[in-house]
Amino acid sequence: MTATASNRAQAVSALKLQRDRSATYQQWTLLFHRAITGDITATELQRNIQGIILPAFQRISTQLRTLQKALTETEQRQNGHLSPHSPTEAPAGPADNRQQTSSALSMWIDRLQDLEREHYTVTLSLANQLVDHCTPNVCLESESESSTAVEAGKEEGDTPENRAGEPADIKSLFKPDSSDDEQYELVERRPNHIAHSPPAPSTAAASAPAPAPAAPTLRVHDVERCILLRLIPPRYRTHLYFVTCRGAMDDLGGSSDHSANGDDVDGTEGSTSRVEEELVALPSKGARRDGAPTLAHYAPSAVACRCAGWSSAVASIIHHQESLRAAIEDLCEELQGEISDDA
Numbered sequence: 001m002t003a004t005a006s007n008r009a010q011a012v013s014a015l016k017l018q019r020d021r022s023a024t025y026q027q028w029t030l031l032f033h034r035a036i037t038g039d040i041t042a043t044e045l046q047r048n049i050q051g052i053i054l055p056a057f058q059r060i061s062t063q064l065r066t067l068q069k070a071l072t073e074t075e076q077r078q079n080g081h082l083s084p085h086s087p088t089e090a091p092a093g094p095a096d097n098r099q100q101t102s103s104a105l106s107m108w109i110d111r112l113q114d115l116e117r118e119h120y121t122v123t124l125s126l127a128n129q130l131v132d133h134c135t136p137n138v139c140l141e142s143e144s145e146s147s148t149a150v151e152a153g154k155e156e157g158d159t160p161e162n163r164a165g166e167p168a169d170i171k172s173l174f175k176p177d178s179s180d181d182e183q184y185e186l187v188e189r190r191p192n193h194i195a196h197s198p199p200a201p202s203t204a205a206a207s208a209p210a211p212a213p214a215a216p217t218l219r220v221h222d223v224e225r226c227i228l229l230r231l232i233p234p235r236y237r238t239h240l241y242f243v244t245c246r247g248a249m250d251d252l253g254g255s256s257d258h259s260a261n262g263d264d265v266d267g268t269e270g271s272t273s274r275v276e277e278e279l280v281a282l283p284s285k286g287a288r289r290d291g292a293p294t295l296a297h298y299a300p301s302a303v304a305c306r307c308a309g310w311s312s313a314v315a316s317i318i319h320h321q322e323s324l325r326a327a328i329e330d331l332c333e334e335l336q337g338e339i340s341d342d343a
Contacts (some may be wrong), residue, residue: 007101011339014067014109017060018332021116024056025123032127033236036134057120061113068109071102105335112331119324126317133228133310134240136216138282138298220282220298226307227314241282245300245307 028049035045221228223242232240279297 007105008339008342010067010071010102011105011335014064014105014112015332015335015339017064017067018112018328021057021060022328024053024060028053032130033232036130037232037236038239039236061116064109064113068106071106071109075102075106108331108335112328115324115328115331119321119328122317122321122324126314126321129310129314129317130228130231133221133307133314134219136219137303137306138218138220138241138296139214139216140218141294141296218282218296220296220303222300222304222307225304225311227311227318228307231318241285243280243282243298243300243303245304 031040031045031048031053034040035042218241219239220241220243222245223229224244226242228240229242278300280300281294282296282298284293284295
């Protein structure tokens with residue numbers, strides 16, 4: 001496009017706003033990873049989302065729409081309020097070029113907002129899936145006794161295990177009203193509808209008079225089958241345990257050649273017994289010696305099936321998110337190229 005200095009400035013402003021939005025998404029992701037692994041509490045995450053992330057999204061979206069409105073008004077003035085579809089127009093001159101440039105940038109903003117609206121919804125969906133899968137699934141060895149579970153319930157307000165076991169609180173932040181199909185600007189504000197979420201189940205359980213079975217507090221995942229390993233950076237895996245679930249191929253429908261026992265492939269009751277008996281010790285993180293203290297015992301087949309099923313379920317969501325991000329980046333590169341050509 002052939003742009004005036006004013007058009008170029010508006011295009012640069014639009015591009016900068018989108019870059020700011022991308023940076024805000026990165027900040028959101030960082031906070032989410034810290035919360036989902038227990039580095040910060042759900043309350044701290046909520047405070048940051050409502051105080052920093054959502055206001056930034058709203059500001060950026062509002063400024064883009066304001067810019068688009070200014071472009072439309074400029075186009076109308078240059079058009080002399082005539083129909084833009086008039087078939088009898090004079091040959092294109094400088095005013096026509098400015099009008100076309102304003103119209104093109106306005107359409108660019110529309111396309112960007114459409115993509116970002118969908119991207120935001122998909123990102124929320126993936127956040128829900130991550131919280132679901134990061135829910136503790138293995139009990140600490142010491143929590144197998146009910147007395148220990150009761151004592152843990154009394155102290156859960158201050159223990160690291162409780163900080164790591166707060167996904168229920170975090171999950172409430174990522175459950176937007178599915179009936180809300182308003183514009184992107186309103187979609188951004190949807191988490192505000194759940195700002196006053198009910199207490200986490202763990203809090204309610206702590207006040208129950210009768211001791212309940214010990215709740216899982218460890219998050220154990222299959223290092224070979226869980227896509228979580230690709231989604232969460234190493235520095236945010238503090239409370240995640242990635243283990244090798246060898247011997248679980250038959251339960252996942254894999255080849256029997258990988259099985260150590262030839263009688264494990266008949267799929268009968270014997271296979272179920274094997275799964276129940278194949279508990280493996282989970283040592284403390286960083287422990288390399290055989291004499292390391294055992295944190296818990298887990299069933300490799302159960303962990304492998306859980307991770308494989310979840311990874312398969314979220315694969316399409318991740319692909320959709322990546323496709324949207326690529327489309328947004330292509331749109332930005334296209335505008336950047338036009339700005340450079342007109343410089």
